[in-house]
Amino acid sequence: MFELEHLTIGYAKRQVITDLSLTIPEQTILAILGPSGSGKTTLLNAIAGLLPHSGGISLNGKPVTPKQATLALVPQDYGLLPWKRVRQNIELGAKLKGQKLDTKKVQQLCATLELTDILTRYPSQLSGGQKQ
Structure with missing residues (x-):
């Protein structure tokens, strides 16, 4: 089970996501939809450990941190280096x-x-x- 508890994420003085709580049961497929600028990528970056946040992110009851869990984020541009095979x-x-x-x-x-x-x-x- 994947859980977000009172997650708040922002840049400088602007809050992008405030007090988001969500529980996603195992083997669930979830789509995050919203207009441009609504915080979809910000949320994914925080979950992947790329952005600071307050609140909890846990997987099977354990906090998700880059050192304790392996998560993958596939960005829109895929992040492939064009000079590498x-x-x-x-x-x-x-x-x-x-x-x-x-x-x-x-x-x-x-x-x-x-x-x-x-x-x-x-x-x-x-x-x-x-x-x-």
């Missing part, structure tokens, strides 16, 4: 964190996501779905 982009997160890459796990993930045949391509050679 697909495999290099996949490996980049672990390298930046100084973590040892589990090659077998990466291979299994690529097979599950049907990426094996495109690992040597550059982002400019991918479809939108493949980039995502």
Whole structure:
């Protein structure tokens, strides 16, 4: 279960999200909808640990912090480095964190996501779905 409790997020003196509480049961798919500027990306960035906030964010009763939980955020522009091949982009997160890459796990993930045949391509050679 994923929970937000009294979450407040802002920039400088502007509150973007105030006192948001939400419980999302396991295996639930959730869409966040709203007009441009309503705080959708701000909320996701705070959950991913990229923005300071007040209030609680927890997963299965444990606080979500970058050191205690692994969360992934796929931004609108996908954040792919155009000069690196697909495999290099996949490996980049672990390298930046100084973590040892589990090659077998990466291979299994690529097979599950049907990426094996495109690992040597550059982002400019991918479809939108493949980039995502």
